[in-house]
Amino acid sequence: MTSNDPAQQTSLDPAAEAAAPGSAPAQDAAAAPSPETRLAELEAKHAEVADAYLRSKAEIENTRRRADEEIAKARKFAVEGFAEALLPVKDSLEAALAIQNATTQQMLEGVHATLRQLGQALERNKVIEIAPPAGTKFDPHQHQAISVVPAEQEANTVVAVLQKGYLIADRVLRPALVTVSAPK
Known part of the structure; x- marks a missing residue:
């Protein structure tokens, strides 16, 4: 039962008892927003976070789509x-x-020139010859x-190369076919 007499009212909150009578509850009531205001603030914050989430999700999807297109x-x-x-090698062969x-001499010169063109084309594209010298x-x-x-x-060394091999970007495209020295 409550009484309207301030002397008979007892406070259950120790912090309220420590504060000056009548001043603290009035300040808390003025500082605390109403539930409707708080709900509106939370709804606005939710809408802001939801919008940011949807924008981030759309950006991720766009990035993924662009990456897939680049890969394709x-x-x-x-x-x-x-x-x-x-193409210049093909042009030379057609010519x-x-x-x-x-x-025969003209054909031989043409073949040598075309072989040089092919070697340059392979070199520009990082295709490297594997032709180990004897003793390797x-x-x-x-x-x-x-x-x-x-x-x-020495045993297990290259004696002769029967067919050159090739590397492309440090990966063996074709190994060199070689004869190897036998153990003594």
């Missing part, structure tokens, strides 16, 4: 530079075939031994 383009046109480098009465230690990652032959050199 990269796959589609990956050999474009390489093909462009090989050689167009000559009706070429001498056999490397199973870059060489394929076709035969083992007795030789006057």
Whole structure:
């Protein structure tokens, strides 16, 4: 039961008892927003966060879509530079075939020039020859031994290259076919 007499009212809150009588509750009531105001603030904050979330989600989807398009383009046109480098080689071969009465010497010079063009095109596209000199230690990652032959050199070394190999970006495209010296 409550009484209107301030002397009979007791406070259950120790902080309220410590404050000056009548001053603290009035300040709390003035400082505390009404539930409707608080609800409106929270709804506005929710709308702001929801909008930011939707914008972020849309940006992520756009980034993913652009990345997928870039990957598709990269796959589609990956050999474009390489093909462009090989076109002069093709042109040279076609020009050689167009000559009706070429001498053997002219054809040989043309083949050498075309081979140089091809070598330059491969080099520009990071295709590197594997042609180990005799005496090089056999490397199973870059060489394929076709035969083992007795030789006057250290065992497990390259004696001869039967077919050059090729690397592209440090990956073996084709190993060099080699003969290897037999253990003594």
